[in-house]
Amino acid sequence: MNQPADAILSLVLLSILFSFGSSRLPSLIKAVAFQGIVVSLVPLFVGHELTAGGVIFTQVTLLIRGILIPLCIYMAIKKVRIRREVEPIVGYHASMLAGLALIVAAIAFSRKFDLPGIGQYALLLPTAIALLVAGMFLLMARRNAIAMVLGYITMENGIYLVGATFSVRAQHIVEFGILLDVLAGVMIMAVILQNIKQTLDDVDTALLRTLKE
Amino acid sequence: MVELVFIVPLVAGALAFFMLGRSGRPLLVLTGAVHLALSVYLWVKRPEALFPDYFGVTPEGLLSLIVISLLFFLISIYTQTYLARSAIQSENIFTGSMLLFLSTMTMVTLSDHIMVMWIAIEATTLASAPLIYTHRSAASLEATWKYVLICSVGIALALLGSVLITVAMDVGGVESALSFSSLTEKARGLDPTWLKVGFVFILVGYGTKMGLAPMHTWLPDAHSEAPSPASALLSGVLLNCAYLGIFKTHKIMVAAGLGGFSGMILIVFGLLSILAAATFILRQTEYKRLLAYSSIENMGIIAFGTGVGGLGAYGAILCLIHHSLIKSSLFLTSGNLLLGFGGRLISDTGNLIKEMPRTFVAFFAGFAGISGIPPFGIFIGELFIILGAFRAGHYVAVGLFLLSLCVIFGGFAHHAMRISFEESPKTVEMKESITLVWPQYGLLLTSLILCFWIPDTLYQTIIQAVTIIGGGF
Numbered sequence: 001m002n003q004p005a006d007a008i009l010s011l012v013l014l015s016i017l018f019s020f021g022s023s024r025l026p027s028l029i030k031a032v033a034f035q036g037i038v039v040s041l042v043p044l045f046v047g048h049e050l051t052a053g054g055v056i057f058t059q060v061t062l063l064i065r066g067i068l069i070p071l072c073i074y075m076a077i078k079k080v081r082i083r084r085e086v087e088p089i090v091g092y093h094a095s096m097l098a099g100l101a102l103i104v105a106a107i108a109f110s111r112k113f114d115l116p117g118i119g120q121y122a123l124l125l126p127t128a129i130a131l132l133v134a135g136m137f138l139l140m141a142r143r144n145a146i147a148m149v150l151g152y153i154t155m156e157n158g159i160y161l162v163g164a165t166f167s168v169r170a171q172h173i174v175e176f177g178i179l180l181d182v183l184a185g186v187m188i189m190a191v192i193l194q195n196i197k198q199t200l201d202d203v204d205t206a207l208l209r210t211l212k213e
Numbered sequence: 214m215v216e217l218v219f220i221v222p223l224v225a226g227a228l229a230f231f232m233l234g235r236s237g238r239p240l241l242v243l244t245g246a247v248h249l250a251l252s253v254y255l256w257v258k259r260p261e262a263l264f265p266d267y268f269g270v271t272p273e274g275l276l277s278l279i280v281i282s283l284l285f286f287l288i289s290i291y292t293q294t295y296l297a298r299s300a301i302q303s304e305n306i307f308t309g310s311m312l313l314f315l316s317t318m319t320m321v322t323l324s325d326h327i328m329v330m331w332i333a334i335e336a337t338t339l340a341s342a343p344l345i346y347t348h349r350s351a352a353s354l355e356a357t358w359k360y361v362l363i364c365s366v367g368i369a370l371a372l373l374g375s376v377l378i379t380v381a382m383d384v385g386g387v388e389s390a391l392s393f394s395s396l397t398e399k400a401r402g403l404d405p406t407w408l409k410v411g412f413v414f415i416l417v418g419y420g421t422k423m424g425l426a427p428m429h430t431w432l433p434d435a436h437s438e439a440p441s442p443a444s445a446l447l448s449g450v451l452l453n454c455a456y457l458g459i460f461k462t463h464k465i466m467v468a469a470g471l472g473g474f475s476g477m478i479l480i481v482f483g484l485l486s487i488l489a490a491a492t493f494i495l496r497q498t499e500y501k502r503l504l505a506y507s508s509i510e511n512m513g514i515i516a517f518g519t520g521v522g523g524l525g526a527y528g529a530i531l532c533l534i535h536h537s538l539i540k541s542s543l544f545l546t547s548g549n550l551l552l553g554f555g556g557r558l559i560s561d562t563g564n565l566i567k568e569m570p571r572t573f574v575a576f577f578a579g580f581a582g583i584s585g586i587p588p589f590g591i592f593i594g595e596l597f598i599i600l601g602a603f604r605a606g607h608y609v610a611v612g613l614f615l616l617s618l619c620v621i622f623g624g625f626a627h628h629a630m631r632i633s634f635e636e637s638p639k640t641v642e643m644k645e646s647i648t649l650v651w652p653q654y655g656l657l658l659t660s661l662i663l664c665f666w667i668p669d670t671l672y673q674t675i676i677q678a679v680t681i682i683g684g685g686f
Contacts, residue, residue, distance in 0.1 A: 115384065132373070139366060148362060155369055163376040174267075174391075177332040178372065184339050185365050192346075192358050199351050208355040 005045035009123040011038050012161075013103055016134045019154065020095040025077055025146055029070050032150045032157075035131075037066030039157045043164045046121060057172045064179050065160070069153060069186050076190040077146055090141035098137065106130040124161070131158025143205050145196055149189045156182050215262040215270060218251045218278070219319040226312030226340075230305055237308035238293050244312055245286035248319070252282035256670075262323070266390060269325035272677035276530065277457055278322040280537045281450045283659070285315050287652040291545050292442040294648040298552050301440065306343055313340040314446060321454040325392040327375045330458055331368070334422060337451055338364045344443035345435050356431075356438035363431040364422050371418025371458065377411035378403075378465075393461040397681065400468035408466065412475050415462045416482065422455035424512045425482045426489035433493075436505035437557065441548025444501065448508045449541030453533055456515060460682075463519060467682045472522065479520030484613055486513025491617040494624040499557045501547050503628055504540065507583055510621050511536040511591075517614065518598035519682070525601025526684030528594040530675050535582070535590030535660050542656035543579040546572055549649055550632070553641040559628055563637035571645045573633060575653035580629040582660060584622050590664045 012035055019031035040061040044050065090098070103126070110125035135155025139148050163175070196208070225244040229237040256275055262268040292311070301307055317340045320333040338361065346357040378396070382389060384404035389395045396403070421428035436444045459479075466475035490510035497503040511532060518529030549572040554562045565573040582589040595618070602611045663671075676684075 115380070136366075139362075145358070152362065152366055152369070155366065159369060159373045159376065162373065163379075171266075174326065174328040174332070178328065181332050181335040181339070185335065185361070188339055188342050188361055189365075192342075192354065192361060195346075195354055196358065199354055205358075208358060 003045070003121055005042060005121050006123045008038055008041060008045065009121070009127045012127050012157075013123070013130060016103070016130055016154075017096060017099045019138070019150070020099040020134070021092050023092050025144070026074070028147060028150055029074050029077075032073075032153055033066055033070035035154065035157055036069060037062060039131075039161055040065045042124075042161060046124065046164075053172055057175065060176065061160075061179060064183050065157065069183060072183075072186050072190045073146060073149060073153075073193075076193045079194055088142050088144070088147075090137075095137070095141060099134065102133055102137070103130050106133070128158050128161040131155070131161060134158075145193055145205050145208075148205065149186065149193065152189075153182075153186065214260045215255065215268055215323055216264065218248065218255060219316045219323065221247055221251065222312045222316035222319065226309050226314075226316055228309075229312055230309035232305055232308070235296070235304065237305055238296060241289040241292060241308050241311060242286075244315070245282075245289040248315065249282045249286045252278050262325075265325075266392065267326040267329045268323045269392070269394060270323065271325065271394070271461075272674045273457060273460055273530075274322040274324075276534065276671075276674055276678060277450070277453050278319060280453065280534055281315070281318055281322065284449050284537060284541050284656070285446065287655050288442050288445050288541065288545065290648055291445075291548070291652040294646055295440070295442055295548055295552070298643075299440070301347055302349060307347055307440070307443075310340055310343040311443065311446070314344065314443075314451075316340075318450055318454050321457060325394055327378060327391050327393065327396070328372075330393075330461070331372050331375055334371070334419065334455060334458055335365070335368050337454060338368065338422070341439075341443070341447060341451065344447075345439045347440050347443065348438065350438075353438040356434035359431045360435040363428070367418050367421025367428060369418070370421075371415050374411045374414030374416075374418055374462075377407055377414060378462075380404075381407035381411060393465065396465050397468045400465050401470065403465075403469055405469065405471060408469055409471060409474055412462055412466055412471075413478065416459055416475075416478060419455045419458040420482060420516075423452050423459065423516075424455075424486070424509045425516060426486040426509065426513070429486065429489065429509050432509060433502045433505040436508065436544075437499055437501040441501075441544055441551065444504075444547070445541035445544035448505065448544055449537040452508060452512055453537060456512070456533065459516070460519060464681050467522075472682065476520040476522055479516045480607065480610055483513045483515070483517030483520060484610060484617075486510065486516065487614060487617040487621075489513075491620040491624070494621050495627075497624075497628065498559055500550060500559050500562065500628070500632060501544070501557060503559070503625065504543050504547060507621070507625060508536075508540055510617075511540070511583070514595060514598065514614075517610075518594070518601065521598060521601045521605055521607065522683045523601045523604060524684075524686060525598045525605070526679040526682050527675065527686070528597025528601060530594075530679060530684075531597065532591055532594035534663065535594060538656045538660040538663075539579050539582040539589075539591065542575060542653040543583060545653050545656075546576045546579060549643075549645070550576075552649075553643040554637075554639065559631055561638060562632045563635045565633045565637075568637055568641040569643070569645055571650040575650055575657065577629070577633060578657050579653070580625065582657065584625055585618065588664055590660050593664060 015035040022028045106126040106129040135151045138151025317336040324330040381403040387402040389399045424432040490506045494506045515529045518525040585592045
């Protein structure tokens with residue numbers, strides 16, 4: 001743990017635990033926003049030389065991942081005023097425990113890989129894996145449509161971490177395109193969330209069960 | 214020049230959002246015509262792209278592009294009358310999204326860069342989401358939500374897969390551009406383990422979008438809730454775009470000597486999809502969902518054929534082309550049924566042969582074509598796939614394949630007979646104007662002609678597309 005990168009990556013791991021345990025949506029959004037900010041800072045501390053373009057791109061990523069995307073979701077829930085909490089499929093305490101188990105498993109699992117260039121960052125691969133699985137967990141364990149979107153964003157953060165650190169080749173223009181896609185996707189989801197609330201008067205996805213087979 | 218093909222509909226789509234009332238309708242046909250002209254130009258000249266790092270003209274891309282272009286042009290003609298007859302709110306969003314959808318799908322067919330391919334495929338999801346929500350009902354909202362969430366999560370996995378392929382480059386110490394063509398050339402140097410993991414993620418990711426079981430759950434909902442012209446595009450060409458991503462990655466795998474691994478996975482997912490379609494098609498009560506399950510079946514057949522390789526891969530491409538032509542015509546016809554009978558249930562319809570004779574011709578010919586009745590193209594494609602699978606020794610798989618096809622044929626035929634000949638609950642007073650049936654006739658005739666006569670340039674392009682994965686005779 002003598003690398004600054006590992007120190008900030010441990011913050012990401014904490015944000016996962018926090019997001020698993022928060023029953024209120026605003027705090028869940030804050031956890032994911034914090035996660036987005038920290039994840040976009042990671043490339044500054046990891047490995048390869050920084051170019052001017054790289055620094056600018058990091059700032060753009062920070063703006064979109066850490067601020068714009070959470071803001072979209074926040075605006076959506078503000079507009080629709082969701083008061084009632086939807087009971088999750090997996091409870092919050094059980095989720096916390098699962099989160100801890102997930103982090104341990106991710107660290108144990110990532111020891112099996114020996115990747116060139118990132119060997120000295122002990123937490124990089126575990127964090128990426130933990131984010132991916134955490135996102136899928138939120139998608140499956142929550143019935144609240146907003147929590148599901150946040151799960152998707154967590155997953156995207158994990159993939160960003162894999163991409164930003166492993167492939168030095170990815171050109172910024174391409175990365176930017178990916179980022180725009182994610183942003184547009186979240187915006188569309190936010191619009192759908194608003195409509196779900198207006199049409200069904202709730203965001204419980206258990207109500208979305210009319211279409212079958 | 215190459216990039217112009219997707220920039221034109223992009224600009225037109227952006228414009229269409231600001232065109233109020235019906236003024237966007239002519240733009241749809243106009244853009245379709247220009248797009249078709251540009252695609253034919255690309256086919257004949259095969260020029261270099263302005264940004265060769267990101268875009269390129271490939272044989273498999275051209276095949277998809279020309280199908281997209283032809284379909285969109287005919288569908289845009291149909292849409293004119295469809296829009297006039299059905300009450301659609303905010304038409305500008307509908308036309309704008311249709312054009313953006315065309316643009317993003319074109320971008321998929323022309324992209325050569327792994328990440329640009331991903332960006333384009335995700336963009337197709339985003340551009341088509343408003344189309345599914347056109348009717349503004351609770352059911353269409355649910356379908357849109359499922360579509361956007363399931364496809365976005367699925368495609369996110371494909372992004373992970375694409376990133377893992379770059380890891381395979383790093384670990385294998387390969388210096389290469391991130392394009393499919395260059396990676397296929399240098400595939401031997403890529404690290405096989407990471408490449409395999411990457412392929413699995415890409416297959417699951419793009420497979421979600423392609424409608425392969427068990428990730429297909431969004432597909433019947435989205436196809437049944439979208440207005441018929443949009444369903445025709447979704448089923449006819451969007452699924453092909455996702456397939457293109459899988460096909461190109463499979464090419465890298467075969468070039469890396471891992472074709473056995475990726476082929477086996479394709480066969481398994483293909484069979485699963487065909488079996489899933491066979492299970493669900495029997496008890497469908499809505500005709501559009503029936504068509505959607507048939508799309509899942511056909512995507513399964515195509516994945517199966519690609520996995521088999523050899524003659525099967527050639528058959529898969531034939532099925533791909535004919536499925537697009539026939540299925541989109543069937544979805545347009547389902548629009549006529551909806552306009553005429555006013556309900557989406559199969560029990561709402563009946564006696565089509567008397568009530569809507571012109572639509573009946575399109576419907577029944579489409580049914581015969583899609584079920585693989587000889588001598589239609591799907592039959593020839595399936596025959597090649599079966600022969601290819603026998604040659605490769607997949608006897609059990611072929612058994613399951615044939616069994617499911619029989620079940621699906623039985624189920625589909627049962628419903629098709631009900632719609633065509635049995636008592637109708639009501640009389641139809643809709644006028645079948647030329648633009649409501651001729652686009653379907655055009656699509657079906659194209660398919661029919663291609664059964665008997667494949668132009669040499671088309672044949673050569675198919676062969677070029679499949680030689681790398683060991684396809685051909």
